[in-house]
Amino acid sequence: MTSTLNPRFTFDTFVVGAANRLAVTAGRTVAENPGSAYNPLFIYSGSGLGKTHVLMAIGHAAKVIASQLNIEYLTLDEYVEAFHAAIAAGQGDAFRRRFQNVDVLLVDDVQFLTNRKEMQTELLRLTEALQQSGHQIVLASDRPPAEIADLDERLISRFSGGLVVDMGIPDYETRVAILRRKAEERGTKFQPGILETVAKVEYPNVRELMGALNRLIAFQAVNDTPINADAAAKVLGIPAAASSTAVSSAAASPTAASPDEFSQFLTDVTVTVGKAVEAWRARVTEAVMRWEGEGYRTGRLEKLLDQETPAAVDEVIASYVHDVDRLKALEAEVAVLDPQAAGEKVFRDPDHMDAAEAAAGKVRDGAAPPPAPSAAFPLEAYVAGSSNEVALNAARDCVAKPGKKYNPLVIVGRSGLGKTHLLNAIGLELAKKKNAVVACLSTQQFVDELIAAIDGNRVDWWRARYRRATALLLDDIHLLAGKERTQEELFNLFNQLVDADRQLIFTAPAHPNTLEGLEERIVSRLEGGLVTEIAEPDKELRRSMVERLLTQQRVALEPALLDYLADRPIDSVRNLTGVVQRVVEAAAAQDAPVTAGLARDVLEGAPPPRRTAGLRTSGIVVSSAGGVRSREKMVWDWPTAADRVIEDLR
Amino acid sequence: MSLVNFTTREITCKIVYYGPGRSGKTTNLHYIYGRVPETRRGRMVSLATQTDRTLFFDFLPIDLGQISGFSTRFQLYTVPGQVYYNATRRLVLQGADGVVFVGDSQARQLDENVESLQNLQSNLLEHGIDVRTMPMVMQYNKQDLPAELILRQEDLDDALNFRSVPSFAADALHGRGVFETLKSISELVLKKLAAGTPAT
Numbered sequence: 070m071t072s073t074l075n076p077r078f079t080f081d082t083f084v085v086g087a088a089n090r091l092a093v094t095a096g097r098t099v100a101e102n103p104g105s106a107y108n109p110l111f112i113y114s115g116s117g118l119g120k121t122h123v124l125m126a127i128g129h130a131a132k133v134i135a136s137q138l139n140i141e142y143l144t145l146d147e148y149v150e151a152f153h154a155a156i157a158a159g160q161g162d163a164f165r166r167r168f169q170n171v172d173v174l175l176v177d178d179v180q181f182l183t184n185r186k187e188m189q190t191e192l193l194r195l196t197e198a199l200q201q202s203g204h205q206i207v208l209a210s211d212r213p214p215a216e217i218a219d220l221d222e223r224l225i226s227r228f229s230g231g232l233v234v235d236m237g238i239p240d241y242e243t244r245v246a247i248l249r250r251k252a253e254e255r256g257t258k259f260q261p262g263i264l265e266t267v268a269k270v271e272y273p274n275v276r277e278l279m280g281a282l283n284r285l286i287a288f289q290a291v292n293d294t295p296i297n298a299d300a301a302a303k304v305l306g307i308p309a310a311a312s313s314t315a316v317s318s319a320a321a322s323p324t325a326a327s328p329d330e331f332s333q334f335l336t337d338v339t340v341t342v343g344k345a346v347e348a349w350r351a352r353v354t355e356a357v358m359r360w361e362g363e364g365y366r367t368g369r370l371e372k373l374l375d376q377e378t379p380a381a382v383d384e385v386i387a388s389y390v391h392d393v394d395r396l397k398a399l400e401a402e403v404a405v406l407d408p409q410a411a412g413e414k415v416f417r418d419p420d421h422m423d424a425a426e427a428a429a430g431k432v433r434d435g436a437a438p439p440p441a442p443s444a445a446f447p448l449e450a451y452v453a454g455s456s457n458e459v460a461l462n463a464a465r466d467c468v469a470k471p472g473k474k475y476n477p478l479v480i481v482g483r484s485g486l487g488k489t490h491l492l493n494a495i496g497l498e499l500a501k502k503k504n505a506v507v508a509c510l511s512t513q514q515f516v517d518e519l520i521a522a523i524d525g526n527r528v529d530w531w532r533a534r535y536r537r538a539t540a541l542l543l544d545d546i547h548l549l550a551g552k553e554r555t556q557e558e559l560f561n562l563f564n565q566l567v568d569a570d571r572q573l574i575f576t577a578p579a580h581p582n583t584l585e586g587l588e589e590r591i592v593s594r595l596e597g598g599l600v601t602e603i604a605e606p607d608k609e610l611r612r613s614m615v616e617r618l619l620t621q622q623r624v625a626l627e628p629a630l631l632d633y634l635a636d637r638p639i640d641s642v643r644n645l646t647g648v649v650q651r652v653v654e655a656a657a658a659q660d661a662p663v664t665a666g667l668a669r670d671v672l673e674g675a676p677p678p679r680r681t682a683g684l685r686t687s688g689i690v691v692s693s694a695g696g697v698r699s700r701e702k703m704v705w706d707w708p709t710a711a712d713r714v715i716e717d718l719r
Numbered sequence: 720m721s722l723v724n725f726t727t728r729e730i731t732c733k734i735v736y737y738g739p740g741r742s743g744k745t746t747n748l749h750y751i752y753g754r755v756p757e758t759r760r761g762r763m764v765s766l767a768t769q770t771d772r773t774l775f776f777d778f779l780p781i782d783l784g785q786i787s788g789f790s791t792r793f794q795l796y797t798v799p800g801q802v803y804y805n806a807t808r809r810l811v812l813q814g815a816d817g818v819v820f821v822g823d824s825q826a827r828q829l830d831e832n833v834e835s836l837q838n839l840q841s842n843l844l845e846h847g848i849d850v851r852t853m854p855m856v857m858q859y860n861k862q863d864l865p866a867e868l869i870l871r872q873e874d875l876d877d878a879l880n881f882r883s884v885p886s887f888a889a890d891a892l893h894g895r896g897v898f899e900t901l902k903s904i905s906e907l908v909l910k911k912l913a914a915g916t917p918a919t
């Protein structure tokens with residue numbers, strides 16, 4: 070029901086000019102102090118002037134500053150729809166509660182409240198509730214509250230009680246700035262003066278301005294040569310000389326007003342000012358306005374203006390822009406580690422770069438990396454065979470294209486088949502990539518960490534730690550069963566990481582949809598990638614494993630020994646390792662070479678040659694340590710006594 | 720008063736319409752007011768007597784928006800023309816960046832025109848300003864009156880414009896020459912920028 074925030078609509082991508090500066094400043098203030106600055110904030114402007122952009126930007130900015138905030142953006146229509154659905158389902162109260170718990174509510178297209186009495190009452194109630202509980206509400210409309218037809222007086226006074234700001238049609242300079250920014254975004258270059266020609270046309274909104282730019286980009290794309298001013302004017306249908314209204318017509322009749330008189334005057338003044346203000350001053354002031362609008366301190370640039378003829382103006386501006394870019398990068402990095410620290414003023418002051426670097430460094434040091442994969446499980450040591458071929462290939466794909474091919478990858482298989490080894494092996498491979506932060510840990514550890522974080526009141530920090538991860542690998546995902554909060558956190562983390570194309574890999578003892586205690590939303594997400602199974606090792610795999618294990622132990626590879634060990638009915642890699650280990654240890658204890666015969670003796674319980682007969686018992690060989698040697702010959706699951714009796718009676 | 724403020728990035732031009740009583744200064748402002756889009760103009764403050772004579776002064780702020788990165792504003796003032804409001808005239812002149820002298824083209828008003836010009840000169844001197852350094856244009860208003868009642872532009876130039884500043888024949892009531900005058904004084908004022916008015 071609720072629309073998601075368009076990631077492109079942030080304050081960074083919004084071109085601020087005189088016509089919208091107030092709205093943007095108010096929006097930023099609200100995002101920084103939701104509920105306390107202007108509540109409600111009411112933004113109105115004609116269509117296509119950026120209301121929705123600013124609304125969503127508020128949402129993004131608030132989220133960056135405090136990620137735990139519950140932020141909802143929706144249009145009035147969506148709100149109405151949800152309300153009607155809730156009423157139809159008899160869930161009116163639940164609906165109200167749901168919205169009352171939103172920290173920042175962004176409602177678009179409020180003008181559609183016209184003739185909707187019951188929605189007006191509902192919105193009035195909601196606004197009051199949100200205000201009382203200190204939650205922020207921001208509304209956008211194409212006209213001021215008082216001009217929304219048939220709007221309840223109480224709503225008008227509510228809305229007016231906060232801050233009502235409008236956004237006008239951008240002025241010429243802003244239009245040029247918008248066009249430049251958009252052309253840059255599209256990677257298109259125009260000859261000097263082209264964009265200025267477009268900007269001279271007073272399009273009623275930014276959308277149409279974009280339409281004009283699109284036409285130029287398309288036109289230039291199909292022609293080999295860059296478009297010139299005349300062609301641009303032709304493409305856009307701009308008359309070549311549109312502004313020469315005879316002044317004398319005004320003299321003829323007072324009512325025959327020539328509206329161009331003022332425009333002409335404005336043009337003349339612009340030319341005169343342009344000549345009077347040295348070009349460098351214009352460049353500097355434009356830069357100051359732009360960066361000030363984006364919230365950066367511009368002291369360095371302003372100092373230029375105090376000088377008569379400063380040297381290297383463009384270099385100063387370029388180095389300023391470079392520093393701002395660096396600040397943005399630092400801020401983004403810090404935002405991931407510690408969202409609250411990112412809001413600090415130090416990241417807005419290019420004149421004190423060292424302070425910003427230091428602050429970022431501090432945050433960086435404070436953020437411990439998430440648990441890394443264990444070096445004990447390298448991929449080279451993972452023995453491939455037909456039983457794990459699919460899983461291994463999928464793992465290789467994930468290493469080659471993390472996040473792109475199978476996301477998530479879920480490796481299922483019984484205990485002891487090498488899932489953990491494979492998981493860690495993938496983790497180690499992923500960690501070799503540049504700037505990789507691989508989180509690889511058991512689900513139990515994941516749960517324990519979260520509990521510790523809740524206990525220490527630093528869940529944000531904990532979240533940030535995992536959000537930094539370029540890959541998240543969780544072993545034994547079934548241990549999430551019944552851990553609701555961890556499932557909730559994993560769900561959010563899952564979505565964020567998948568959205569950012571970060572690789573996720575899990576292991577589980579069985580297919581996710583058979584695991585009990587996992588929420589449906591987690592299961593469906595696990596199913597959404599690739600679920601691959603590791604089967605019990607076949608003889609061939611067992612033989613290669615034995616070979617490898619014996620080689621590691623520096624034991625001579627005797628074919629009879631290999632055959633014997635590979636033939637053992639062992640159903641897991643872990644047990645096979647245990648068996649080989651046992652044989653090698655026994656040989657070492659006896660100071661004898663490892664042979665098939667010795668292995669048979671050890672595993673099948675034949676008496677060691679020097680043992681006395683007194684230790685023998687019927688069929689079961691007990692080691693001196695008291696452990697049962699011949700596990701295979703043991704009957705572990707006896708029928709119950711009662712069953713046996715019944716069987717005997719038959 | 721500073722014309723260009725680089726710190727706040729503002730250009731504020733104060734232009735004073737000066738001239739004898741009933742020469743049409745307020746009419747100039749009214750015409751401009753009617754042509755400036757609503758979003759660009761402030762409220763026109765006009766303190767007039769019941770007989771429509773300017774008692775104190777008219778004030779019309781015009782916002783020209785961002786020009787070369789400067790927030791540009793024009794403030795247009797008129798002074799009361801009547802002789803006995805000299806204190807007010809002197810006050811309004813304070814901080815003026817340019818003066819439009821609105822003369823009455825009627826032959827019988829020539830003396831009033833001369834007297835007002837002399838008054839302007841002395842009032843500027845009181846502010847320590849040499850009239851020769853002040854950007855100024857002449858406007859000869861009421862050129863729509865019958866030819867036998869008025870003097871031609873050349874004659875008026877001979878009689879009044881001894882500094883050879885730009886001059887315009889005008890009919891402020893119908894708008895003829897109003898914007899030409901404003902444009903001309905604006906150019907003169909803004910050109911003073913280039914001449915190096917220090918920013919404060």
